[in-house]
């Protein structure tokens with residue numbers, strides 16, 4: 001039985017928005033369900049130019065499907081596009097032991113779960129309200145839709161030069177989600193806003209990943225290097241990654257639109273699950289600890305080996321000699337990825353203990369890539385020793 005009796009299209013849109021806000025979304029807009037033809041063309045071109053390299057799952061077929069709402073939901077008429085803030089006051093700083101930095105979006109609970117549940121709830125409420133089964137599909141991040149293109153079309157925000165969607169009230173600190181439905185809803189107009197002449201994000205990016213306004217070279221982005229990348233981090237980027245162990249917020253931290261961004265209302269994103277981890281603890285984390293600690297965290301995406309690899313790089317960049325014993329211990333780790341990055345960190349930290357640890361390890365190492373890392377690191381450590389003497 002229908003709860004809502006007024007069938008006027010304008011009223012329905014108002015009710016959809018009210019429901020979304022009641023469910024905890026901070027922003028809601030309506031986009032038409034027409035194909036995203038221009039965004040499809042831009043994205044396919046980026047793949048062909050190699051700018052999405054390193055993401056084997058980001059295929060042309062996936063982009064084509066994601067840009068065609070009819071392929072996602074036959075009979076789709078509109079997209080309810082939502083934003084939920086994850087912005088919150090800064091994480092705690094750790095005195096003494098070297099700590100890593102984690103991108104804000106991963107400080108709390110896993111947003112995929114939180115937002116998908118809310119979108120499912122929204123679809124249910126719409127069905128109840130209208131007294132009929134509303135056909136709907138929901139997407140957040142891991143689906144084929146281009147979430148930012150839908151958000152921009154629905155007037156939630158505009159594309160920043162760092163490629164993130166910026167919103168007036170919550171800056172770019174928002175997750176974006178979509179409910180594709182068969183409801184006929186009047187679309188909202190896109191915002192008439194741009195970043196003007198500001199290029200702070202481009203200048204601040206340490207790896208030069210924003211190769212032009214609105215264009216990211218995925219393979220250079222610290223977010224990719226620390227999360228999606230499963231292998232070794234190219235050596236030239238390691239010193240530029242500072243203490244980032246999961247994601248990177250630099251191009252958002254410097255954005256003037258983010259200065260006055262409102263904080264999140266969502267408890268799940270206010271938790272301090274993973275903010276400024278002790279790096280040695282992260283490096284020594286067992287498989288069991290990993291599973292326990294990251295069960296409901298977006299940071300599990302990097303896997304245990306990725307997080308420990310990243311901890312090595314951050315320890316190498318810390319300049320903290322206190323990290324040497326843990327890194328020497330890691331030269332005997334089961335994972336070649338960790339052994340190789342521990343070697344690099346020791347080369348960067350230098351000192352007699354680091355050099356001796358590397359000399360002992362290189363003789364017993366069997367993995368060719370790790371041997372190469374160890375030899376390069378030894379060269380570094382010896383050069384630093386010679387400088388210091």
Ligand code: B12
Nearest residue numbers: 039103141146147159163164165175176214216223247248
């Ligand atoms: C792949 C991916 C990544 C990759 C690649 C990034 C990239 N450039 O695409 C990596 C791992 C690096 C990454 C990093 C991050 N990501 Co990410 N990522 C995605 C994912 C899965 C797909 C993005 C995509 O389609 N890329 C294709 C490229 C071509 O798209 P694009 O760069 O946005 O380019 C568009 C515009 O530039 C526009 N365009 C092109 N030319 C022009 C010209 C003008 C004038 C204008 C106005 C526009 C324009 O058209 C293009 C196509 O739509 C989405 C989720 C999803 N399903 O959409 C999340 C998503 C984009 N990521 C997100 C987040 C939070 C991040 C990080 C902030 C995480 C972090 N702190 O570490 C960083 C930000 C890095 C950055 N500066 O972009 C959020 C962004 C939220 C927001 N407010 O924008 C999303 C939407 C997930 C979500 N649902 O909330 N991500």
Ligand code: SF4
Nearest residue numbers: 205221222248250251
């Ligand atoms: S997330 Fe970091 S590395 Fe990636 S584009 Fe932004 S500043 Fe550059």
